[in-house]
Amino acid sequence: MTGNTSSSISPVKVMAISPGVAIGPVRLYKAKSHAVETAKIRPEQAGAEQVRLQQAIESATKELRELSEHVARTVGSSEADIFEAQQLILADPELLAETTRLIAQEYFSAGAALQQVAESYAQELEALENETLAARAADVRDVTARAIRHLQSGELAAERSNDDTPVLVVAYDLTPSDTAIFNPETTLGICTVVGGPTTHAAIIARALEIPAITGFDAHLLETLQDGQQIAIDGAKGLLYLQLEDAQQEKLRSAMLQQQRERKQRRTQNDTFWRAQPGSTADGYAVQMFANVGDVESARAAAELGAEGIGLLRTEFLFAGRQAFPDEEEQFDSYVALFQAFAGRALFGKTIIARTLDAGADKPFPALEPLIGAMQEANPALGLRGARIHLVHKELLRQQLRALLRAAGVINIQLSIMFPMIATVEEIHQLRMLYTEVRRELEREGVILSPDTQVGIMVETPAAAVMAGVLAREVDFFSIGANDLFQYTMAVDRTNSRVTGMFGLLEPAVWRLIARVVRAGKMRSKLVALCGELAADPRIGPLLAGLGVQELSMNPAAIANVKAALHHQTRDYWQQRAQALLRAETAQEMSEML
């Protein structure tokens, strides 16, 4: 190789953003220009201009919601967060007030007003000289540009290129919205003049595993031509503008190798596992369910391969409400959520709904007028979960009616579970109430599914110790691993002064879980588990080895845990789970993972 003697052939040193090598033709990407009509308006137009502003913001918000769903599906839920946050910018009361004021008092057009306000906020954020906040300035500009496009054209032209030639995208700057709509299959690499490792665009590029660099000279933009061959190294931060044959070959084979690996990883971890039911290498089924807290996550759960919803947190209906939703409103919300899951689910349609789990540490303003102020010295040990049900039966009755009716309308397999159970008497009373509600609905002629299961969360040590007795009274157990840990170890999970003293796995908790599983087995009752432990690909399979039949976790973790479980046979997981039972310290346990 004669390579580095000629300066025109050495690569340019730039900033590394997203690792990987890319070589291919340039596509110069020009962001849609959104030159704003600076023209002011006539005073009598101000009213109409405010309406236009409102509509543009609504359309842009709707678009962001869709974009966020798209990114959640194609990239990941934490990347989708970017667009959730952008929606919040469009709803910012200060931004709206100032924009509205410019229109009403200074007769700016809606676009000009929004542009001016957003730009001044963006500059203030940049002036804070904090890299993360400067990146938020880019968000403010990105999101207002989106709204302004709506003001100009009424609608946004399809931005995604239909051309499927693989290219290296070269641009002055990229907004998160630009990056999110790039097709990772045809975008070989990304090069921008401005940017940095903490921009959203960089985060998305890394999540999509698209090699990227930034920080090359802006003059290069004028000399580069569409179709010209260039290459980048996103790990070392190199930009190759001219390439020798030997160099080309080397880079190309590195890129192909990395694409093969990426494809393999993706197939293994995502698409493939989404479509597989959870099972060990030798084919023993362990159901992989999702924890779901609203309609969005129900949809995501189905799309990410959940075999059911193992924990439906019904709190979503009550959060942020000033008035308690009545039966009809609850019914409508459950129908929408059941539909969102059942309409897309690849597997079964089991949904386990947990009745309202409120407490002084999870306060709901709407509850206060009904049950009084929630101020307690020890919220974790106070009036919470099923204890509230038993003192205020009307609330539970309403919720059960709405759930049972909704399950009759949408074809799903509903199970109901009660949170925070400590004694068998509580179960007796709750079951009695449940039976009354069913009879009542039957008398009213409501069609009910005949096989609704009724179970409990096992999250207090009392319930775990008494599991043998409780198992007679329920159809299933769902171990609430997070709370069981908290109550067993007497440690507040959110108190950093104590959490560090304990391991992820504690022998006391592991033994209690094993005890609940045995008790369930004795009576042939299903034992499920929900909580962070299930989502850990090292621990989920071990819980299965302990005999947990269904694991419920955040939807994004499902494919990973399915893949981990399928690595080994049931025997293997059983032996390792049993070995963990003999461990005497958290230290020993963590060494065995």
Add this chain to the structure above:
Amino acid sequence: MPVAEAYLVIKNKVGLHARPARLLVQTAAQFQSRIQLQQGEKSANAKSIIGVLKLGAVFGDVLVLRAEGEDAEKAVKTLTELVDRKFDEEE
């Protein structure tokens, strides 16, 4: 008009950026009260994401939270708890 005040100590690692800022603003928006955050000279409407970001509060910063309105007390309590729980960052 009821008024409630409390000191907030930012205990989560990233400070009032990104997700924590979002949660704070979304939670504040649930209340009717006017809610202000003050840090030294700077103050912000707690319902404004841009305002909250501009505070640039980081780990260890102390802010004054002040709510004014019918649900002021509840607002202050809920927001204080959110900050004390470190925005549930463990989850």
